[in-house]
Amino acid sequence: MERVIGIDLGTTNSVVAYFEQGQPVVIHNAEGSKLTPSVVFYKSPNEVIVGDLAKRNLVLYPKQVIRSVKRFMGARYSELGAKLQGIAYDVVEGPDDSVLIDVGWDRVSPEQVSAEILKKMKSSAEEFFGEPVEQAVITVPAYFNDNQRSATKRAGERAGLNVLRIINEPTAAALAYGIDRNVQQAVVVFDFGGGTTDVTILEIDKDVIEVRSTRGDTFLGGDNIDEILTKFLVERFYADTGVDLAADPVTYQRVREVAEKVKCELSTTVESVASIPFVAVAPNGAPLHLHYAVSREELENLIEPLLPRLIECCRIALDDAKLTRTDIANVLLVGGSTRIPAVAKALAKFFGREPSRILNPDEAVAMGAAIQGSIITGTLREVLLLDVTPLSLGIETEGGLFTPLIPRNSSIPVAVHKQFTTVRDNQTSVKIHVLQGERRIAAENHSLGWFRLTGITPAPKEIPCIDVCFQIDANGFLHVSATEVTSGVSNSITIESFTSVDPEQAERMAAEAQAAAEEDRVFMRRVSLEKQGASLVDEFESLIADNEKPLDPMTVQGLREAIFRFEVAKASKKLDEIERAVDGLQEYARILGDRLLAKRIESLEE
Ligand code: AMP
Numbered sequence: 001m002e003r004v005i006g007i008d009l010g011t012t013n014s015v016v017a018y019f020e021q022g023q024p025v026v027i028h029n030a031e032g033s034k035l036t037p038s039v040v041f042y043k044s045p046n047e048v049i050v051g052d053l054a055k056r057n058l059v060l061y062p063k064q065v066i067r068s069v070k071r072f073m074g075a076r077y078s079e080l081g082a083k084l085q086g087i088a089y090d091v092v093e094g095p096d097d098s099v100l101i102d103v104g105w106d107r108v109s110p111e112q113v114s115a116e117i118l119k120k121m122k123s124s125a126e127e128f129f130g131e132p133v134e135q136a137v138i139t140v141p142a143y144f145n146d147n148q149r150s151a152t153k154r155a156g157e158r159a160g161l162n163v164l165r166i167i168n169e170p171t172a173a174a175l176a177y178g179i180d181r182n183v184q185q186a187v188v189v190f191d192f193g194g195g196t197t198d199v200t201i202l203e204i205d206k207d208v209i210e211v212r213s214t215r216g217d218t219f220l221g222g223d224n225i226d227e228i229l230t231k232f233l234v235e236r237f238y239a240d241t242g243v244d245l246a247a248d249p250v251t252y253q254r255v256r257e258v259a260e261k262v263k264c265e266l267s268t269t270v271e272s273v274a275s276i277p278f279v280a281v282a283p284n285g286a287p288l289h290l291h292y293a294v295s296r297e298e299l300e301n302l303i304e305p306l307l308p309r310l311i312e313c314c315r316i317a318l319d320d321a322k323l324t325r326t327d328i329a330n331v332l333l334v335g336g337s338t339r340i341p342a343v344a345k346a347l348a349k350f351f352g353r354e355p356s357r358i359l360n361p362d363e364a365v366a367m368g369a370a371i372q373g374s375i376i377t378g379t380l381r382e383v384l385l386l387d388v389t390p391l392s393l394g395i396e397t398e399g400g401l402f403t404p405l406i407p408r409n410s411s412i413p414v415a416v417h418k419q420f421t422t423v424r425d426n427q428t429s430v431k432i433h434v435l436q437g438e439r440r441i442a443a444e445n446h447s448l449g450w451f452r453l454t455g456i457t458p459a460p461k462e463i464p465c466i467d468v469c470f471q472i473d474a475n476g477f478l479h480v481s482a483t484e485v486t487s488g489v490s491n492s493i494t495i496e497s498f499t500s501v502d503p504e505q506a507e508r509m510a511a512e513a514q515a516a517a518e519e520d521r522v523f524m525r526r527v528s529l530e531k532q533g534a535s536l537v538d539e540f541e542s543l544i545a546d547n548e549k550p551l552d553p554m555t556v557q558g559l560r561e562a563i564f565r566f567e568v569a570k571a572s573k574k575l576d577e578i579e580r581a582v583d584g585l586q587e588y589a590r591i592l593g594d595r596l597l598a599k600r601i602e603s604l605e606e
Contacts, residue, residue: 002135229262464484
């Protein structure tokens with residue numbers, strides 16, 4: 001199976017993940033970081049740099065370093081409006097009202113810029129695996145329209161990727177958080193990233209994840225907090241020294257970088273220090289250092305005015321989805337800025353429940369995309385799409401009956417043992433035919449495979465004990481083994497695709513089985529009567545052949561006639577005839593004494 005990567009192509013950062021051994025894993029880039037800034041530096045006509053290094057050139061080359069290009073994906077130039085806010089590079093009109101970015105010697109489309117970011121993500125994965133990677137699932141915000149989605153797909157193709165699917169970021173997050181898709185529920189995905197806030201309400205019902213509403217603020221993210229804290233530091237420095245650090249863009253950017261660092265530290269500590277040695281020079285020529293302790297409380301006071309905007313997004317999303325706060329079963333956090341304790345606290349207060357924070361909020365979306373990749377390629381279908389068995393699993397037993405071992409809708413992993421025996425004397429092999437379905441007639445169900453257990457110790461029929469085990473592991477593989485208990489001989493089979501039945505198909509098969517219940521009942525009754533009859537016939541034959549205690553000729557003739565009637569009835573396959581013939585045999589059984597043991601366990605054909 002070809003490898004599939006999941007890419008979260010973010011406004012601020014991008015992340016790439018893959019799925020292995022039941023887990024989504026985030027891949028580090030060449031710089032050793034899991035987050036790659038979605039920043040592209042057009043350094044020269046033949047040199048394009050992406051990521052951390054590009055970000056570091058933001059201040060020096062404002063016209064050539066492109067950030068937040070996601071805002072322009074699939075957009076029309078005439079409708080840009082507020083999207084241009086805070087953009088330092090030149091956005092110009094292209095053909096047919098399209099958007100182009102002028103980097104000096106060239107005009108590039110947002111798609112081309114995104115393709116550069118995706119190329120970087122692809123190459124991080126290739127370096128990690130040491131081989132080419134082409135298949136990808138890419139995520140987009142839930143509110144992206146067709147144009148924006150197509151532009152993202154084309155960007156992927158430009159980067160040399162085969163884009164298997166474009167999926168919604170909140171859906172990916174829900175997959176990563178392992179939301180139980182069998183439980184009908186509404187969840188909120190709260191994505192508070194670097195540049196934007198997106199609140200999405202998802203409705204989950206029987207494997208379908210549906211976006212009920214989505215509400216965003218495209219100008220509210222961690223960047224705003226960095227800006228607020230930077231201004232706070234700059235003002236304080238000015239008050240203390242009379243030097244304005246905002247006067248020089250390079251210096252201002254240095255303060256901003258430190259502010260971001262302090263902000264991030266304050267998510268886990270209650271105090272941090274903003275420190276930049278030699279940040280400026282005093283009028284008297286003395287070097288000036290910026291060195292301020294900042295407490296979490298101070299930061300919380302600074303960002304307090306932003307919190308109502310976040311909550312307002314949630315309120316509107318709920319209204320749009322026609323839901324109330326109490327309808328929400330889970331609040332999932334996505335985006336680096338949700339690490340800020342005050343944000344999680346505000347959400348907890350509004351929704352009346354603690355948000356889920358088991359995942360790394362800036363990795364969840366890429367992880368979900370990797371999970372979706374495995375679902376598409378089938379690697380994960382069993383675990384994620386179906387964590388229960390869609391149909392019963394069992395084997396064919398004597399007379400073409402289906403004997404289930406694992407009933408439908410059983411949770412997996414699961415292991416079940418059941419004992420069987422042989423049909424004939426000295427039978428040394430049995431066929432284990434594995435099937436899936438709801439009919440009692442084996443031939444009406446799906447055959448999944450079979451194997452033969454040979455080397456059974458010769459013994460009279462019904463004496464050997466054959467233990468059949470059905471085990472479904474966490475990866476959704478079905479292992480079937482058969483062991484003869486006395487000799488220990490064993491054989492097995494592994495079936496990897498038993499769950500490749502979609503839920504609808506499974507429902508249909510179950511409904512068909514219900515409709516055919518009467519047919520199945522007749523079939524089972526016939527098999528059971530034939531079995532009883534055959535067993536009596538065997539007993540009678542041995543009594544007839546017993547020379548030591550011979551039967552009287554009249555009884556022998558009566559038995560032969562009863563046996564003959566049974567064989568004829570069996571050939572007719574008519575239930576009433578078989579019933580009568582078996583009644584006839586049983587009449588003789590009563591005459592001959594109750595020497596005939598009823599079979600207690602089911603037998604397997606050779
Ligand atoms: P994202 O768009 O999800 O990559 O989020 C990026 C934003 O998350 C940036 O503004 C980061 O500064 C912010 N961020 C990352 N880690 C933290 C943290 N520990 N505390 C606060 N903000 C953070």
